[in-house]
Amino acid sequence: MDIRKHTIGVRVFSFFLLVALTVCAQDAPGSGTERDGTHARGQREGDGAPEIIPHRRNSHNAIAPTGGSTGVITPNITFHGGPVMGAPNVYLIWYGNWNQSNGSDTASGKNIVKDFLHGLSGSNYYLTNSSYGAPTGTFAVKSEYTDSYSQGNSLTDVKVQSVVSAAIRSGQMGPADSNGIYFVLTSSDVAETSGFCSQYCGWHTAGTISGSNVKYAFVGNANRCLSSCAAQMTSPNGNAGVDGMVSVLAHELEETNTDPNLDAWYDANGSEDADKCAWTFGSSVKRTSSGAYYNMTLTGQTGNSRNFLVQRELDVNSKCYVDYVNKIQ
Ligand SMILES: [Zn+2]
Numbered sequence: 001m002d003i004r005k006h007t008i009g010v011r012v013f014s015f016f017l018l019v020a021l022t023v024c025a026q027d028a029p030g031s032g033t034e035r036d037g038t039h040a041r042g043q044r045e046g047d048g049a050p051e052i053i054p055h056r057r058n059s060h061n062a063i064a065p066t067g068g069s070t071g072v073i074t075p076n077i078t079f080h081g082g083p084v085m086g087a088p089n090v091y092l093i094w095y096g097n098w099n100q101s102n103g104s105d106t107a108s109g110k111n112i113v114k115d116f117l118h119g120l121s122g123s124n125y126y127l128t129n130s131s132y133g134a135p136t137g138t139f140a141v142k143s144e145y146t147d148s149y150s151q152g153n154s155l156t157d158v159k160v161q162s163v164v165s166a167a168i169r170s171g172q173m174g175p176a177d178s179n180g181i182y183f184v185l186t187s188s189d190v191a192e193t194s195g196f197c198s199q200y201c202g203w204h205t206a207g208t209i210s211g212s213n214v215k216y217a218f219v220g221n222a223n224r225c226l227s228s229c230a231a232q233m234t235s236p237n238g239n240a241g242v243d244g245m246v247s248v249l250a251h252e253l254e255e256t257n258t259d260p261n262l263d264a265w266y267d268a269n270g271s272e273d274a275d276k277c278a279w280t281f282g283s284s285v286k287r288t289s290s291g292a293y294y295n296m297t298l299t300g301q302t303g304n305s306r307n308f309l310v311q312r313e314l315d316v317n318s319k320c321y322v323d324y325v326n327k328i329q
Helices: 003-022 107-120 126-132 157-169 240-258
Strands: 034-037 089-095 140-147 180-186 200-209 212-220 296-299 305-308
Touching: 089 107, 089 157, 107 140, 107 240, 107 296, 107 305, 126 240, 140 157, 157 180, 157 200, 157 212, 180 240, 200 240, 212 240, 240 305
Parallel strands: 089 140, 089 180, 180 212
Antiparallel strands: 034 200, 200 212, 296 305
16 A cells, blocks of 8 residues: 555545534545535545545436526635646546447447537537636547456446556557546446445546556446436436436546646635536526437537537636536526
8 A cells, every 4th residue: 555545544534534523424435536426525535536526316307407506606716736637638448338228328328428528628618627727628539448347347446446457558548648537437237336326426536557647537327326317317318327427427527627636626625626516507408309408519429419418617716607608607
């Protein structure tokens, strides 16, 4: 165990104490991870391991998705001196089985993710991140890798890192990329035992892999738990699990962009940018003829057009946007 991990352990212990004192039991402690789950985090989980984004329970289409505040989300986000990423490279690791007959873990589901990322880079939404200085609001999807259950169907945080490590060591995605963000995207039959579905919907962190500082994230197919990790059951692309997943993916991507090593942009409570807008979708939400809510239309890989419902992102002045260019909150 290295010093960094030991430090993390101490922080996790402190966090458990805080949890005991505040009864904020929803937020999982990370081993230095930023986790995004069902609750706003009251405490930074510690540096080094994944972050988990708290995601609210969904409304089952009973009501429109929450718009959210147009004011400053206090306490203000501030800079803590660590590096940020200008224009990161994105790597997709498809874990488990994405060729199932359940209508969600499918090749077309993967295409929803890829179309989403294709349109997201440089979008009016993602340009919110350019307000932080060096981040450009753009990124590039570099390559993909498939892992058929090399670590089984029940992952731990450590096993997620092993998945990333094996994918890098395979050479199929090129050498370890310190400007990369590696996403482990699990099919819905895969558990993440530190709290996927029960305490978070995704997380991001950084670690040393193959001698490089590698940023990586976990995002599972929300089809495993639509009530926890998707905003709606009827979704714009006919795949509620993956349509839920992409909102979490955007969240983890922008947080890694602006706080890759968990020492750059976050507020006095330890919340990163996207945490402060989590599960709010702004004032421009529309509805498709099938009843699915959406707040942005992006251009996919083949010039196709898709609608998505994506949680807002925070700008450097601590306001949440769905369209930073037109200042739509
Ligand atoms: Zn977060």
